[in-house]
Amino acid sequence: MAKAKNVYQERIRQALKETGLSFKAAALSAGIPEHTLRKWVQGIATPKLDQFALLLRIGINPIYILIGKGPPVIEKAKGADVDTLAAQALSQSKGASSDSEFIKKKFSDVIKSIAEKKEMSLRELAIKTGIPYSSLYRWVKKGDQPPAEALAKIYLAFPDINPIYLLTGEGPPILSRPEDYRERRKADLRAQIKALKNQIEALKRMQESLERELALLEQHYG
Numbered sequence: 001m002a003k004a005k006n007v008y009q010e011r012i013r014q015a016l017k018e019t020g021l022s023f024k025a026a027a028l029s030a031g032i033p034e035h036t037l038r039k040w041v042q043g044i045a046t047p048k049l050d051q052f053a054l055l056l057r058i059g060i061n062p063i064y065i066l067i068g069k070g071p072p073v074i075e076k077a078k079g080a081d082v083d084t085l086a087a088q089a090l091s092q093s094k095g096a097s098s099d100s101e102f103i104k105k106k107f108s109d110v111i112k113s114i115a116e117k118k119e120m121s122l123r124e125l126a127i128k129t130g131i132p133y134s135s136l137y138r139w140v141k142k143g144d145q146p147p148a149e150a151l152a153k154i155y156l157a158f159p160d161i162n163p164i165y166l167l168t169g170e171g172p173p174i175l176s177r178p179e180d181y182r183e184r185r186k187a188d189l190r191a192q193i194k195a196l197k198n199q200i201e202a203l204k205r206m207q208e209s210l211e212r213e214l215a216l217l218e219q220h221y222g
Contacts, residue, residue: 015055018072019059029057032051072191160175
């Protein structure tokens with residue numbers, strides 16, 4: 001469990017840095033307690049499944065936090081305004097008799113909808129995603145909440161799944177247009193290129209530091 005926390009910790013820290021928001025401003029805008037946000041960055045705790053969607057309110061890409069793919073920060077969700085989606089998720093959860101009731105219904109419906117769209121039974125979905133059938137059954141039939149890692153497996157198994165729908169239940173379940181695939185792939189590639197550029201710059205700085213040290217040693221000691 002500690003490994004997963006460290007992964008989320010670094011991704012959340014990077015995403016927050018790219019938003020340019022302070023802890024206080026980010027927490028206030030996202031509707032997340034500031035001490036909770038600090039715990040995520042410190043690696044003491046990880047976001048709950050319903051909290052991933054709230055990160056959309058400050059433009060953080062929840063898919064990046066989950067699996068490290070795509071840009072850390074996004075301006076707009078596919079076919080919908082990010083702020084509107086997050087606000088809907090928050091208002092719907094408050095309208096339910098309890099948060100847990102809302103979460104159970106939401107993710108149960110999401111998984112059932114994806115199975116229907118893919119014309120798969122739950123067993124076939126389990127095989128495709130690598131998620132145990134018993135787990136899928138509990139989430140759909142009994143309303144148990146799936147872990148965030150399970151939604152990441154679904155996302156990776158189906159390239160045309162709308163990640164915003166997967167996390168919020170809003171928008172179309174499937175990105176059916178070719179341009180949607182291209183945009184998602186371009187975003188992934190841009191994020192990878194940016195990460196590589198950052199690594200190259202860090203290595204260059206390290207090289208320059210080592211060269212300076214070597215030059216000083218040669219100057220004084222030959």
